[in-house]
Amino acid sequence: MPRSVFGGRHELGQNFLVHAPTITRITRLVARTEGAILEIGAGDGALTRSLAALDRRITAIDIDEHRVRRLRSDLPRVEVQHADALRYPLRHPVLVGNVPFHLTTPILRRILATNGWDHAFLLTQWEVARKRAGVGGRTMMTAQTAPWFSFTLHDRVPSWAFAPRPSVDGGVLHIRRRDRSLIPMKDRSPYSRFVRSAFTGRGGSFDRILQNAMGVDRACARRVLADAGVAARGLPRDLTAEQWAALWRGLKR
Known part of the structure; x- marks a missing residue:
C-alpha cells in the first residue's frame, strides 16, 4: 500500500482491527439500531464489510486516499468518502468507528458537541472507554455531557486484536443520545x-x-x-x- 500524503501508519494513528469476534460483536450492536450508518476511519474495510451485510445505507470515511480508492473498488454498494473525521458532517443516525487512538479526545469532543446522530459505537483505548462509561469514577467530560448522553462499556479488546499491535488494549464504548434530556x-x-x-x-x-x-x-x-x-x-x-x-x-x- 503506497504511503498517504498525510503520512504513514504512525502519523495517521492506524491500528487496524483484525479480530473477527470483535468485528461481529460491534456489528451485532449496530444491528439493534435503525437508520443510516457512518463509519469513521474505515481503514482496510474489515468492519465495513461486516456492516455492509446489514443491508443498510452506509457511508465510510477515511483520510488515507489509497485505502479509499481500494474500498470503492471492493465495496461498490458502500459510499466511501476521502474525508477527515474532524471535519466531515456527522449527520447519520448511527456512528461507528475504530478511532485512531491519538485522536480519541478531539473526535469524542466533536461527536458530543454535534447533533444529528442517535448512537455512536466507538473502539477506543481501554482506559478512555472505561472512564467515559464511569467504571472506577466518572470524568469531567462524561459528567458535562451525561444529562444528554448515556455511556455503556461493552467489551475489552486485547491489543493483539489489532495490526499492527498497539501498546494498550481497546474498549468498545456505546454512546446513546437520551430520548429525554435531564437538563434543558x-x-x-x-x-x-x-x-x-x-x-x-x-x-x-x-x-x-x-x-x-x-x-x-x-x-x-x-x-x-x-x-x-x-x-x-x-x-x-x-x-x-x-x-x-x-x-x-x-x-x-
Whole structure:
C-alpha cells in the first residue's frame, strides 16, 4: 500500500482491527439500531464489510486516499468518502468507528458537541472507554455531557486484536443520545462550567467544593447535596447523571 500524503501508519494513528469476534460483536450492536450508518476511519474495510451485510445505507470515511480508492473498488454498494473525521458532517443516525487512538479526545469532543446522530459505537483505548462509561469514577467530560448522553462499556479488546499491535488494549464504548434530556439544552454551557468548577474546585469534600466553587454558604451546599442524594463527603467522580442534574436544579433554585 503506497504511503498517504498525510503520512504513514504512525502519523495517521492506524491500528487496524483484525479480530473477527470483535468485528461481529460491534456489528451485532449496530444491528439493534435503525437508520443510516457512518463509519469513521474505515481503514482496510474489515468492519465495513461486516456492516455492509446489514443491508443498510452506509457511508465510510477515511483520510488515507489509497485505502479509499481500494474500498470503492471492493465495496461498490458502500459510499466511501476521502474525508477527515474532524471535519466531515456527522449527520447519520448511527456512528461507528475504530478511532485512531491519538485522536480519541478531539473526535469524542466533536461527536458530543454535534447533533444529528442517535448512537455512536466507538473502539477506543481501554482506559478512555472505561472512564467515559464511569467504571472506577466518572470524568469531567462524561459528567458535562451525561444529562444528554448515556455511556455503556461493552467489551475489552486485547491489543493483539489489532495490526499492527498497539501498546494498550481497546474498549468498545456505546454512546446513546437520551430520548429525554435531564437538563434543558439551553443550560448546556452554564451547566458545563458548573461541572468544571466542581471538578477543579478546592476542598476535600463535595460540600466544601460547592461552597468554594459556587460562592454559597456551607449550609446551602449541604442542603442542595442532600436533596440530590449526594453525600457531603463524596467527590465529583462518584455522581450519577441524575445526581448532577438534581444538583444543577437545586443550585438554580
